């Protein structure tokens with residue numbers, strides 16, 4: 001046949017094997033020989049049944065995402081599946097690893113699906129700003145019902161083999177040699193004889209769909225979409241599957257897919273798919289890694305506890321160190337409470353909770369860290385305290401142990417320089433809550449050894465984090481750009497914008513919340529302490545803090561919070577305070593629109609990103625996008641600040657930054673030379 005598709009006839013059962021590493025994507029060079037093989041086998045009288053299987057670690061993980069946006073080469077996936085459904089003899093998909101997107105759609109073209117017990121099945125296209133374009137929106141509801149199909153397709157989350165069997169998506173689940181089981185299954189089916197009904201014709205149950213409940217669920221999902229088009233299109237396509245004849249629904253799916261695949265949102269989300277994978281690639285990919293068996297965490301506060309949970313959840317035994325037994329018990333108590341909340345929400349079983357808690361060993365003795373291969377400190381953000389901790393670590397840690405700091409802005413070169421083994425020192429900047437937030441900023445200090453870096457990048461993947469390697473500067477990538485984004489917030493308030501106007505500009509842009517809502521949620525006192533430590537001021541935020549208004553935790557901040565409420569309401573007292581401070585500075589309020597707010601907050605954000613690339617603090621513009629989408633809620637439909645700059649138009653950003661620079665004289669608006677070059681070349685490539 002071809003390198004990527006082979007056929008073996010096992011006494012009348014033909015096994016078609018797809019082999020396109022690493023994930024058997026349905027690239028054109030797979031589809032063409034696959035189509036030919038299936039046509040030949042359909043018409044081959046010596047073949048009683050057909051099994052479709054895959055070589056390597058997974059079944060087909062989807063269409064080839066790299067082909068999107070290019071002219072489609074025929075046969076496309078729909079043609080392969082449509083042909084498959086013309087096969088009268090039984091066809092069986094043998095699913096191991098993952099059957100995702102076009103892979104599951106190919107399997108839905110078969111009469112039967114059998115799966116390995118560890119397999120996962122799903123249609124994650126919505127995560128790429130798309131919808132299943134190979135008939136999945138029309139065939140899946142015919143097997144699992146409209147409600148379950150809606151959930152699976154709009155969430156994009158895969159389900160396990162057992163759940164898929166229960167839902168009617170797979171016909172049998174096997175342990176052991178799946179291909180042999182599949183061949184026996186196919187042979188038995190063929191022996192029993194047909195007819196064999198293609199999935200497209202199994203619509204008998206669709207009529208029982210409760211459309212009112214369906215529409216209510218779809219409306220609820222739409223509310224959560226925050227401006228993303230794909231979830232709405234997914235819901236519409238599944239509804240079509242219920243209300244329209246098969247071919248009409250399929251045509252409608254095609255039209256929706258064609259619209260989405262050409263959209264900026266899908267281009268942005270596809271950019272992020274590859275950006276996350278690029279971010280984990282270090283120069284010298286075969287750098288040996290150090291063995292990490294046990295992890296130590298110093299400090300059992302909010303950050304330390306969350307970091308310890310992230311490693312325990314990843315299967316690592318954790319030694320948690322505190323200065324006193326009382327503080328240790330408090331920290332372990334918080335961890336147990338967090339797990340109990342997950343159990344009560346059904347996202348964790350009682351057994352799993354106990355297994356994870358069993359991973360923890362509490363201690364107040366630094367000597368207990370001697371058995372750890374990686375030690376992460378999460379103590380108070382003060383250079384003196386950090387150096388004291390690293391000094392103790394230098395004395396007790398075993399040779400080759402990686403010593404990491406969770407500082408979110410302190411100079412890691414200075415910390416490393418304070419001990420005898422700077423090659424083992426790096427930053428692991430987790431985001432709160434550390435057991436939930438996906439982003440991990442890995443800070444490479446000047447002397448960090450390549451194997452230490454490679455080890456923690458690999459470790460991040462094993463604990464389910466998205467890692468981005470950054471250099472040392474104040475605030476690294478994320479917080480440094482956050483400061484640039486926030487530098488005008490107070491000025492905008494003094495000149496006439498209200499906290500809710502600014503926050504609305506952000507939520508309309510697609511953020512989960514605006515800067516003032518975020519400040520109130522995180523606690524205004526954190527920024528206040530940080531500013532005081534650095535001799536900086538923010539006249540309005542400082543005044544609010546002096547009045548004890550720290551945000552949600554004190555019931556009032558920039559907003560007022562009814563008891564237990566998470567959404568605040570505008571507070572006339574705050575607006576009066578802003579007017580008073582403006583008057584003291586002779587600033588007359590004026591109307592400020594959303595566009596100006598975006599220009600004075602997000603354009604400096606992009607500009608700071610450009611400076612970070614110039615200084616090689618980040619290796620790629622796409623790394624910055626991964627930081628902002630996974631750590632700061634930058635809307636995925638815009639691909640991150642650097643990708644968005646391309647959509648917004650770098651030339652426009654430069655022109656408007658120039659405008660605000662002339663008007664305010666502020667450096668934060670001085671266009672970076674790389675941004676100017678991006679405006680000319682369209683590329684962030686610093687070498688271009």
Ligand code: T1G
Pocket residue numbers: 022023025058061062063064065066077098100101102103105124125128130131132133134136274277278
């Ligand atoms: N197309 C092209 N390349 C892909 C790919 C795909 N579908 N999936 C993975 N890769 C590359 C990836 O970039 C990386 O490359 C390498 O494979 C290993 O991936 C018509 C519209 C399967 C769970 O969304 O979720 O079907 O960096 O590092 O952690 O309806 O890959 O080594 O050069 O992620 O073991 C729908 C996407 C497509 C699934 C494995 N399918 N893939 O995770 O490996 S749209 C998806 C994944 C579609 C149809 C539509 C994961 C994985 P490189 P990896 P992993």
